Amino acid sequence: MSRILNGRFRQISTALGTALLSLCASGPAAAITFDVIGPGEYDLPVDFKPFNVFVQYATVQDNEKVRDASGNKVDGDGSQLISGLSKYVRFWSPEWNRKIGLAYEIIVPEIGVRNEAGGSYSGGLGDPLTGFAAWYRPTDSSTLGVQSFLVVPVGNDSVSDTNWKNLTSLLWNWKGGKFQVTGNGGLVWQGERTNGIKPAVTWHTNNRFGYRIAKYFEPFFGLDYEYNGAKNGAPKSWAFDVGAGVVLHTFDNQSIALRYSTTVDGASHSQNDSLNVKYAYVW
Template sequence: MSIRAWGCAATLFAPVLGAGLLFPAMAQASGIPYASNRPQSFQFSSDFTEPYNSVGQEFEYNDDRKRFDDHGNKVAGSNTETYVGLTSLLHYWKMDGLPNTGFIASITLPEIAVRGNGTRVSGLGDPLVGGLVWYNPTPLRTIGAQAYVQLPTGADSVSSDTYALWPSLFYNEWLGKVNIDLLVGAILRGDGPHHTEPGDTGHANLRLGYNIVDRPTYQVTPFLSADYQKTFGSDDRNNNAIEFSESNETALGAGVLFQLKPGVQKVFAQKMWDQVSIHYSKGVEGRNTTVTDGLFVQLWHYW
């Protein structure tokens, strides 16, 4: 199988920004970073000559009716609904003297809204700026690293008011018709508002896709998802542990990825395989966090 989407960076900035992360006064964190990943998210090819770009729009919805309590039981939650949009612009390039290697610089702006149960807040969230480097040991395998800085410049109602660094490592490989996509990373947070110390987060995101349709002009890949996050406890301004601030969650899901061959959308000057994906994920185990019950959609175009 040939590599289809040379720059499939559809999930560089896809945390589910639940209410706990949006409002620092709340002890509970919610949402698994990169929950909207799809197969081939980190499949890249260094087989190109000129720099190119991509633009992406992601839509994330989570039903916040349930949460995991401190004992791991599902109990009544905030009874709100969280909506997140992620608008991303990426630039791809190579450097002479570094074979089989490529780079991406990117910026993402979140659009956030929380509705229900007397809550009605919305605004532009904290942007993420950074990039990644990848290496192709073989044409069907990609390994690499990425890092992004989250800047607390969003609207007051949805900003975390906290600087954060998002480092991670990724791996992608085709085994026949099966695509394996794996990301392991962390969110390292600086001082929070009112001299608090928010806990750091570790996460892992796995996608297994199976290519059931491989036509000259399009491709269809159903997939399974597995996500995990662990957030360590936060401290208040007096260095006392904030109760119930330590959390974790495991979520499982399924979806489908559609890809369209370059040249089909001539009016848009399409350069790479464009992608559309949709999938659903549900929290199956956790503690002190809103239960993931979300729908994720991604649209990506390359030129």
């Protein structure tokens, strides 16, 4: 079992990266759903003893520009979003079927928005997420599964969306030697907010391509896309982001990931310009 912990578990230390760095904040500041996943995010084991993962994400996003309805970059409000996600995950393989894996997650967002020009600041704990994931391995080098999470509207008044949400998506991973691709694709359903607005369904996909060039060093690049339909007077919106970064596999049970991400095309959406850090610990 120690050999597995030093190998396969090390590769999944980011543990089902359910990301909502800004889904807890409404409007054009919202990031693409699940855009915090890293390479090997869904390289998940089966037939294993239970273990735990803690992950801390942090993002600094500059809102100097946004995308208008025509897709042009125009001036934003100039604010800076500093956000985090604190995530605990419990992994286990059930006795009734050792060929599948299960996980339960609890995620608490921390959000702060600073606008130096306007002299304003808002922040606090965002709406927490909780839910399950299940997966199996069709081959020794691949993983296929599903995850579903509930967003509970109990966050701080200044950063809560005030509505219930469900995030459900398929997840996948494939490895070929030192190369691997991991990703997801799904939707976000939202209930009615306290102001009477019920947002449209969001469709998204996120993919990461990593290459383990050394034991402790894994560069990667990412592609993120989402689409929101028009509803309740809000126009349809979409965004396509690209990013690049590196994972530092510092210890067998820990890793640190650094990434820069930006929007290359979109409409009625935020213009991503963010630095992202992730620390993961497995025990």
